[in-house]
Amino acid sequence: MRQDAVHVTGMGMVTAIGVGVEANLASLLAERTGIGPITRLVTRHRGKIPAAEVRMGDMELSAIAAPADTRGWTRAALLGLAAVREATLQAGLDPRGPRIGLISATTAGGIDKSEGIYDRFFDNAPSDEVLEYIGTHDPGEHAERIAHELGMSSVVTTVSTACSSSANAIGFAARLIRAGLLDAAIAGGTDALNKFTLNGFNSLMILDPQACRPFDGTRAGLNLGEAGAYVVLESATHARRRGAAPLALVNGFANTNEAYHATASSPDGEGARKAMDRALASAGLRPQDISHVNTHGTGTLNNDASEGLAMHRLFEGKVPPFTSTKSFTGHTLGAAGAVEAIYAVLAIRAGAHFATLRHGSVLAEAPVVPVLRSSSGHAITHVLSNSFGFGGNNTSLILSAP
Amino acid sequence: MKADVHIVGASMIGPQPGFGRDALERVVAYDTHPMKAMEPDLSGYVDPMRGRRMAKVARISLGCGLQALERAGVARPEAIIVGTGLGCMESTERFFASVLQQDEEAPSPVAFIQSTHNNVAGQLALAVKCTGYNFTYLHRGLSFTSALLDAWLQVGREGARNVLAGGAEVITDDYFITQRHTGIWKPAIKSNLSVLNSTDTGALCGEGAAFFVLDNVPRGKDSVRIRDVDISWRGDAKGIVPHVKDFIRRNGLAPGDIDLVMLGPNGDAVQDRGYDPTAALLPQATVATFKPLCGEYYAANAFGLWLCRSAMVTGGLPPEVVLHGSARGDFRRVLLYDHYQLKDHSLVLLER
Numbered sequence: 022m023r024q025d026a027v028h029v030t031g032m033g034m035v036t037a038i039g040v041g042v043e044a045n046l047a048s049l050l051a052e053r054t055g056i057g058p059i060t061r062l063v064t065r066h067r068g069k070i071p072a073a074e075v076r077m078g079d080m081e082l083s084a085i086a087a088p089a090d091t092r093g094w095t096r097a098a099l100l101g102l103a104a105v106r107e108a109t110l111q112a113g114l115d116p117r118g119p120r121i122g123l124i125s126a127t128t129a130g131g132i133d134k135s136e137g138i139y140d141r142f143f144d145n146a147p148s149d150e151v152l153e154y155i156g157t158h159d160p161g162e163h164a165e166r167i168a169h170e171l172g173m174s175s176v177v178t179t180v181s182t183a184c185s186s187s188a189n190a191i192g193f194a195a196r197l198i199r200a201g202l203l204d205a206a207i208a209g210g211t212d213a214l215n216k217f218t219l220n221g222f223n224s225l226m227i228l229d230p231q232a233c234r235p236f237d238g239t240r241a242g243l244n245l246g247e248a249g250a251y252v253v254l255e256s257a258t259h260a261r262r263r264g265a266a267p268l269a270l271v272n273g274f275a276n277t278n279e280a281y282h283a284t285a286s287s288p289d290g291e292g293a294r295k296a297m298d299r300a301l302a303s304a305g306l307r308p309q310d311i312s313h314v315n316t317h318g319t320g321t322l323n324n325d326a327s328e329g330l331a332m333h334r335l336f337e338g339k340v341p342p343f344t345s346t347k348s349f350t351g352h353t354l355g356a357a358g359a360v361e362a363i364y365a366v367l368a369i370r371a372g373a374h375f376a377t378l379r380h381g382s383v384l385a386e387a388p389v390v391p392v393l394r395s396s397s398g399h400a401i402t403h404v405l406s407n408s409f410g411f412g413g414n415n416t417s418l419i420l421s422a423p
Numbered sequence: 424m425k426a427d428v429h430i431v432g433a434s435m436i437g438p439q440p441g442f443g444r445d446a447l448e449r450v451v452a453y454d455t456h457p458m459k460a461m462e463p464d465l466s467g468y469v470d471p472m473r474g475r476r477m478a479k480v481a482r483i484s485l486g487c488g489l490q491a492l493e494r495a496g497v498a499r500p501e502a503i504i505v506g507t508g509l510g511c512m513e514s515t516e517r518f519f520a521s522v523l524q525q526d527e528e529a530p531s532p533v534a535f536i537q538s539t540h541n542n543v544a545g546q547l548a549l550a551v552k553c554t555g556y557n558f559t560y561l562h563r564g565l566s567f568t569s570a571l572l573d574a575w576l577q578v579g580r581e582g583a584r585n586v587l588a589g590g591a592e593v594i595t596d597d598y599f600i601t602q603r604h605t606g607i608w609k610p611a612i613k614s615n616l617s618v619l620n621s622t623d624t625g626a627l628c629g630e631g632a633a634f635f636v637l638d639n640v641p642r643g644k645d646s647v648r649i650r651d652v653d654i655s656w657r658g659d660a661k662g663i664v665p666h667v668k669d670f671i672r673r674n675g676l677a678p679g680d681i682d683l684v685m686l687g688p689n690g691d692a693v694q695d696r697g698y699d700p701t702a703a704l705l706p707q708a709t710v711a712t713f714k715p716l717c718g719e720y721y722a723a724n725a726f727g728l729w730l731c732r733s734a735m736v737t738g739g740l741p742p743e744v745v746l747h748g749s750a751r752g753d754f755r756r757v758l759l760y761d762h763y764q765l766k767d768h769s770l771v772l773l774e775r
Binding site: 280413 | 549555562
């Protein structure tokens with residue numbers, strides 16, 4: 022275990038299985054999925070493709086996130102702010118100050134609003150609605166809006182590396198803290214379900230028309246979800262000085278790239294294995310030290326085969342209990358790494374292995390079976406959390422008991 | 424394990440000709456904007472067939488990134504980090520159009536794949552078979568400097584030998600047209616070279632790419648050391664002067680030690696005033712600017728860094744961009760300060 026591991030002192034999230042971390046934990050333990058028919062997003066795919074929507078309109082989200090000025094907030098920014106507020110509240114952290122940063126992540130940013138009015142961006146006399154949202158089209162906008170809301174004045178930036186984005190945001194934030202450039206950081210990501218992304222994944226033909234079945238032999242693709250999820254990270258010194266107790270430690274981090282194909286991961290899982298292996302090395306741990314794995318586990322043919330194979334090889338046949346919580350939340354893309362890092366901390370704190378829902382038949386490519394039922398009472402000290410992105414951008418985080 | 428961080432290779436493609444060189448070939452004047460990145464012959468780096476199918480931002484980034492590696496004598500870096508405020512807007516718009524105009528009827532997967540923001544960094548990794556760290560920052564005016572900070576951390580503090588880091592942006596016609604409603608661009612320009620005399624608001628718009636190889640071992644007189652990198656977001660520009668002072672001081676220097684300060688005014692008469700206090704802080708330094716040459720865009724400070732390195736390696740700057748002091752000199756300590764909309768503040772300290 023590394024001596025300079027960064028402390029997690031606060032967590033916040035909004036997902037399809039709950040508003041707030043406690044609600045998420047309750048749903049995970051009760052095996053309540055968030056995947057269902059699309060009811061909020063206006064799309065011709067309604068009724069045909071399921072998704073994991075946060076069951077709240079933008080107005081309700083705005084009431085929870087409570088921005089000082091409600092104008093110009095996209096759904097993605099609201100999901101982010103709601104999660105950030107919960108995380109900083111739990112940490113008891115005042116984020117104003119020159120050494121407290123915000124490292125955010127997203128894949129689509131504010132597209133959820135701009136896609137609905139995009140054709141009107143070209144009008145010579147733009148409407149109030151166009152003027153309200155035209156500046157929200159770029160990915161970094163949500164992070165600046167949240168930083169402004171919190172009165173921050175420090176390092177603020179946005180990572181966008183597809184499905185590994187917010188795991189990478191947590192990794193970068195932890196590195197900035199370890200290098201002494203920051204005392205603390207809010208790190209995570211947000212993505213709202215939108216037509217652009219839904220049609221993108223649909224065009225790749227990797228969306229399951231039913232609820233997804235990660236690591237199942239008959240799996241047929243992923244379901245998209247939406248979420249905001251952030252953690253507060255601090256140096257041990259800074260946390261101690263404030264009297265903030267660590268919930269967990271960010272103990273290891275590695276990002277690798279397969280350089281194999283623009284979208285697919287290598288079938289032999291070599292890229293995934295390397296990310297996990299390097300994360301273990303960065304934490305000073307061996308494979309047998311890992312007591313739980315939160316997999317990337319999207320439910321696509323390609324990912325689950327290569328990730329299953331990679332785990333089988335890394336753990337030399339003795340794969341620890343592993344789960345895909347995407348069977349609850351769907352794939353929340355830019356938020357997924359942070360959602361699952363929080364679930365990793367919950368696994369440690371609740372001593373829980375979470376179920377992988379709807380698993381019924383064994384994977385053909387590797388002899389690995391996920392945890393089928395949620396249960397608590399286990400001793401869990403080190404959790405590996407995988408986030409593997411488009412184009413083979415592979416990230417592994419290791420969260421450890423304090 | 425602290426190590427010194429050196430820029431050992433650089434390459435630039437933009438509205439000014441300088442690809443494959445350490446200094447601009449000449450200064451090109453424009454009377455309309457956005458100023459477009461000139462595309463040099465990239466056939467030595469990008470297969471022309473493949474290049475034609477790529478979005479411009481991917482093509483020029485690939486050419487630029489691969490040339491920076493070649494000039495550094497690095498075949499395969501340990502990490503690749505890209506900063507871009509818009510990512511692949513060209514492909515995003517193409518996919519947008521097919522989703523929205525055809526009512527979600529069978530849009531093209533190719534445009535979607537190419538619209539993924541980390542596509543450029545991924546293409547570079549594929550080209551040199553780099554299986555190491557691969558990151559992309561999309562954060563407005565801090566996009567490139569976030570990438571530079573990450574790379575500097577890896578080489579300077581985390582034991583990496585070399586990292587390829589770059590900034591790239593291409594402004595599409597649609598993006599330029601639609602974003603005019605925000606007031607960010609000038610409606611029209613007379614000349615890019617006189618744009619800093621403007622009395623109206625709005626920026627001169629441009630685009631381009633610049634890539635750098637950072638290495639823990641210098642390569643003779645063409646190497647420039649990156650002493651420090653700092654990024655910050657601020658709700659307003661208050662507090663920036665003490666921040667700049669702190670930045671210089673934390674590197675064991677005094678304001679009088681800076682030979683050249685490279686600033687980022689873009690022709691917006693109001694926002695450009697934000698640079699005045701920093702220039703006033705460094706009365707001995709040559710004061711120069713870079714955006715009259717490249718225009719304003721999210722990753723413009725990558726060109727700013729390229730021009731700083733050029734001045735340090737060649738001992739001169741185009742006189743057109745020197746506001747104060749001499750265009751020729753032995754520039755040993757250089758400060759790059761850029762802000763975007765007075766909110767995203769970037770500082771880079773260089774030494775030779």
